[in-house]
Amino acid sequence: MDPLTWTGSLGTALDPVFQILAVVFLGAVLLYTLASFVMPEPQIRAINSNTATAGNGVTNLLGKASRYSLMALIVLCLVYLLAGIVTPYGWAGIIGEIGQRFLPVWIALVITFALSITFKRKLGLYGKLFDSPIGMVGFGLVMFWVFTAIFAGFFDMIVTHGVLEQLSGMKNKVPGTPVRGAEAGDFPHYLLGGDTLARDVFSRMVSGSTTVLLIAPAATAFAFMVGITLGLPAGYYGGKFDTVISFLANLVLAFPVILLFFLLVTPEIREYVMFNFLGKGVTFPTLMAAVLFLFPVLFLIVLWNSRFFTQPAKRNLYVALTVVIGGWIYLGLAWDADPLGRISMDSQVLIVFVSVVFVNSPTVFRIVRGLVLDIKTRDYVAAGQTRGEGPWYIMLWEILPNARGPLIVDFCLRIGYTTILLGTLGFFGLGLSPESPDWGTTINQGRKLLSVFPHPAIAPALALMSLVLGLNLLADGLREESLKD
Amino acid sequence: MGMFLLRRVGVMLLTALCLTFIVFFMTTLYPNLEKLAKTQGNFRMSDEAVASYLTREGYLEPVLKGYGQWLGVVPGHVFEDEDGKITGSCIDPGMDPADAPTYCGVLQGDWGESVTFKDEAGSLIWTRLALTGKLMFAVMCVMVPLALLIGVLSGMREGSRMDRSLSTFSIATTATPEYVSGVIFIAVFASSAVGLKWFKASATSAMEDATLANFTLPVITIALYGMGYIARMTRASMTEVMTAQYIRTARLKGVSFGNVVMKHALRNALIAPFTVIMLQFPWLLNGVVIVETLFNYKGFGWLLVQAASTNDIQLLLGCSVVAVFVVLITQLISDIGYVFLNPRIRMS
Numbered sequence: 081m082d083p084l085t086w087t088g089s090l091g092t093a094l095d096p097v098f099q100i101l102a103v104v105f106l107g108a109v110l111l112y113t114l115a116s117f118v119m120p121e122p123q124i125r126a127i128n129s130n131t132a133t134a135g136n137g138v139t140n141l142l143g144k145a146s147r148y149s150l151m152a153l154i155v156l157c158l159v160y161l162l163a164g165i166v167t168p169y170g171w172a173g174i175i176g177e178i179g180q181r182f183l184p185v186w187i188a189l190v191i192t193f194a195l196s197i198t199f200k201r202k203l204g205l206y207g208k209l210f211d212s213p214i215g216m217v218g219f220g221l222v223m224f225w226v227f228t229a230i231f232a233g234f235f236d237m238i239v240t241h242g243v244l245e246q247l248s249g250m251k252n253k254v255p256g257t258p259v260r261g262a263e264a265g266d267f268p269h270y271l272l273g274g275d276t277l278a279r280d281v282f283s284r285m286v287s288g289s290t291t292v293l294l295i296a297p298a299a300t301a302f303a304f305m306v307g308i309t310l311g312l313p314a315g316y317y318g319g320k321f322d323t324v325i326s327f328l329a330n331l332v333l334a335f336p337v338i339l340l341f342f343l344l345v346t347p348e349i350r351e352y353v354m355f356n357f358l359g360k361g362v363t364f365p366t367l368m369a370a371v372l373f374l375f376p377v378l379f380l381i382v383l384w385n386s387r388f389f390t391q392p393a394k395r396n397l398y399v400a401l402t403v404v405i406g407g408w409i410y411l412g413l414a415w416d417a418d419p420l421g422r423i424s425m426d427s428q429v430l431i432v433f434v435s436v437v438f439v440n441s442p443t444v445f446r447i448v449r450g451l452v453l454d455i456k457t458r459d460y461v462a463a464g465q466t467r468g469e470g471p472w473y474i475m476l477w478e479i480l481p482n483a484r485g486p487l488i489v490d491f492c493l494r495i496g497y498t499t500i501l502l503g504t505l506g507f508f509g510l511g512l513s514p515e516s517p518d519w520g521t522t523i524n525q526g527r528k529l530l531s532v533f534p535h536p537a538i539a540p541a542l543a544l545m546s547l548v549l550g551l552n553l554l555a556d557g558l559r560e561e562s563l564k565d
Numbered sequence: 566m567g568m569f570l571l572r573r574v575g576v577m578l579l580t581a582l583c584l585t586f587i588v589f590f591m592t593t594l595y596p597n598l599e600k601l602a603k604t605q606g607n608f609r610m611s612d613e614a615v616a617s618y619l620t621r622e623g624y625l626e627p628v629l630k631g632y633g634q635w636l637g638v639v640p641g642h643v644f645e646d647e648d649g650k651i652t653g654s655c656i657d658p659g660m661d662p663a664d665a666p667t668y669c670g671v672l673q674g675d676w677g678e679s680v681t682f683k684d685e686a687g688s689l690i691w692t693r694l695a696l697t698g699k700l701m702f703a704v705m706c707v708m709v710p711l712a713l714l715i716g717v718l719s720g721m722r723e724g725s726r727m728d729r730s731l732s733t734f735s736i737a738t739t740a741t742p743e744y745v746s747g748v749i750f751i752a753v754f755a756s757s758a759v760g761l762k763w764f765k766a767s768a769t770s771a772m773e774d775a776t777l778a779n780f781t782l783p784v785i786t787i788a789l790y791g792m793g794y795i796a797r798m799t800r801a802s803m804t805e806v807m808t809a810q811y812i813r814t815a816r817l818k819g820v821s822f823g824n825v826v827m828k829h830a831l832r833n834a835l836i837a838p839f840t841v842i843m844l845q846f847p848w849l850l851n852g853v854v855i856v857e858t859l860f861n862y863k864g865f866g867w868l869l870v871q872a873a874s875t876n877d878i879q880l881l882l883g884c885s886v887v888a889v890f891v892v893l894i895t896q897l898i899s900d901i902g903y904v905f906l907n908p909r910i911r912m913s
Contacts, residue, residue: 109730116727143726214733327576334580334896335587336847336888338854339881342873343588348596500742507744507855508870523744527859531766534752534759541745549740556736 084256084269088173090163098156101149108146115139162186174256174271178282181238181271185227192223205488208561215557221550225289225543233290240267241280243287243517250274252533255281275522275536276529284517285539291518292547295429296498299436303498304491305376306437307444312475314445315452326449329442337439338504344435345510350427360417365431369414372437377406386473432511436501440494447490451483458482485562489555496551503544519544573900577893581886588885589632592878598624601876605680620644623654624878635677635882637670671886677879681871686883689868694887696772697853697864700783703775704849708788708795709842715792716799716838721826723804732800738793743855747786751859754782768862783860787852791845795838802837806830836906843899847892 087095115138164176165183200207209215231237249260255273262268272282314322343349344364353361380402388395412423455461456479464474505511506520514521519540526537602615619625623642626634633639634654641655655669669675676687719731752759755766764782771779806812807830815825854866865884872880
């Protein structure tokens with residue numbers, strides 16, 4: 081097998097075109113930016129009663145040039161990526177073959193977008209997202225990684241080699257190196273090269289998305305449950321409770337995040353048994369998990385209880401279901417004491433999860449508290465109080481739904497921030513095991529030989545960046561669309 | 566104003582006390598002490614040897630008493646071994662125990678001794694902090710003007726193409742944490758294999774003599790991540806100001822657009838970013854730790870990582886005091902500054 085080049089045989093024809101277009105695009109953008117300083121603002125002039133003309137020729141021309149060359153560049157990138165699907169193996173180079181590996185993701189993305197755009201008027205805020213180009217780009221990036229995580233994690237599809245598989249002679253090899261002595265069924269190349277332990281960088285990056293996308297959204301959701309459960313009463317009642325909780329939140333916020341991680345996530349702390357509780361050694365992570373994981377269960381119980389207070393049968397059913405299912409998950413995750421032995425969490429994942437929740441929840445608390453302080457002065461809250469609604473009903477079913485806009489936007493942003501925090505933990509080698517393919521840990525391993533072999537660290541770095549960028553753009557699009565109401 | 570300041574300072578001191586106590590508690594948990602003893606002695610120390618070392622050094626006191634000793638409100642630890650030789654935390658080697666002061670804690674200016682660097686924790690922290698100060702100064706010089714420029718340029722004409730491209734740029738920078746941009750910069754500008762080789766991937770030499778080659782990458786890496794956030798805040802406050810009534814009046818009176826932006830809008834638009842810039846310091850602290858580790862610049866962040874990974878209790882406590890105070894003081898300054906800059910609050 082020959083080594084693959086980046087664009088393969090396809091590139092011999094397309095690369096020069098691509099370079100020319102790129103130069104044209106960059107030049108046009110630069111000139112356009114300069115021109116917008118020098119030239120006067122475009123003014124709309126009426127030519128006669130029916131027609132108007134705007135702007136001056138040069139700026140318009142440059143604007144058009146940059147727009148069309150950008151479009152052509154995007155089309156070319158798509159050709160590079162998708163050519164591998166229809167052409168024989170290796171013809172479209174590394175980029176084409178990567179595009180070919182991601183085929184299930186492309187199909188899923190096309191279906192998602194086609195369905196969403198067709199029915200966007202019936203889908204509420206989610207449908208409105210497809211009116212904003214920025215929001216669509218962000219959503220596309222996020223869904224790309226979500227589908228990648230699903231297909232790679234649960235169906236074992238996109239990856240080319242095992243995450244821990246070390247092949248001889250592949251140590252620190254550049255992208256596109258053929259695997260030595262590959263059998264008929266094996267994938268013949270390391271698409272993005274090999275790392276210091278001769279593992280496939282591409283497969284590790286793809287599998288890393290599963291780890292990241294399992295932990296980050298879940299941890300953010302837990303942080304939101306904690307923040308909402310504490311922020312609602314703090315904002316609604318105020319007083320001593322508010323003072324104490326706000327002080328504690330500020331305490332956590334004043335703590336340098338990295339110092340906190342170093343104190344919490346070291347192996348010594350993780351395994352240290354603080355005291356015994358019902359014959360079980362309670363470690364630091366267990367204790368924190370026991371407190372933090374209690375909030376979602378409490379939140380749901382209060383939620384059902386306040387909603388169906390007047391329908392005892394329904395309320396008892398919902399509360400009982402929450403206690404049984406929530407309690408089961410709670411015992412399994414926090415105490416590792418699932419009576420059925422099905423649910424448990426690796427202690428390394430648990431401490432990472434708990435510390436990320438711990439760092440995030442005070443900020444959520446502050447946001448929720450601020451929103452409640454604002455909303456509780458509205459007339460509909462006063463109306464609810466006059467009707468005799470209970471305080472928790474007002475908080476959860478009057479105030480919270482009206483605060484959902486900013487909270488959804490912040491949720492998207494916070495998943496991105498949590499991803500960055502997870503990467504930070506990995507970067508310092510804390511938490512997850514060094515074999516884990518998650519992006520932060522991989523960057524940490526790749527940085528030691530960064531100036532000689534940059535590719536093992538670059539791949540996860542770009543992956544992390546694109547996911548967080550997608551989440552930020554998505555949040556921006558959502559904010560823009562929710563403000564339009 | 567006086568009461569407000571007094572209350573804020575009081576809360577600040579209470580916060581600092583709580584946080585240092587938490588750090589003290591976490592670092593003096595037994596497994597951490599055991600690690601410390603074994604790194605000081607040897608890794609095959611027996612449990613008794615560990616215990617006797619820790620007793621001699623005074624680590625096994627009750628938590629509150631130990632914290633008080635570190636703080637300097639409880640008499641320092643004194644230990645008398647079987648031969649009657651007296652050692653203690655306040656007694657320097659070669660000093661007569663009778664002459665030693667009773668209290669020696671942070672309040673007396675004694676920050677204790679770092680066991681890994683074999684040096685006074687206080688002086689270590691100050692020298693490292695000076696190096697970080699140099700880095701931060703450069704970062705601020707790059708970040709603040711650029712961020713304000715981007716924010717004002719994109720905020721003055723909301724929805725224009727310049728606004729959209731600059732906003733996308735600032736979103737992209739906030740989505741790129743330091744360890745990602747640092748890795749990419751090193752690969753592109755410093756890698757010996759494929760890169761342009763314009764800059765150096767290590768900033769160790771920048772500690773004595775900072776040049777463009779060795780100092781650019783760390784500074785840009787930190788500045789880029791913080792820049793996007795400040796730029797977005799500036800943009801938000803600029804767009805708000807540009808839609809205000811007095812701006813419309815000025816425009817209708819015939820004041821040119823440039824004059825409106827420079828003379829009427831800018832001053833009012835820069836109040837909000839000031840708070841944001843001050844509140845960026847804690848974030849920058851994070852960035853400093855990552856960048857100093859990545860570029861091997863031995864400043865405060867690097868010291869913090871060293872102290873934390875060897876569980877060097879005195880040094881770690883000193884570092885956390887500094888870090889916590891940086892956070893709290895910037896919060897205080899941002900509150901006071903906001904009050905002073907905003908005439909509507911100042912007058913009432």
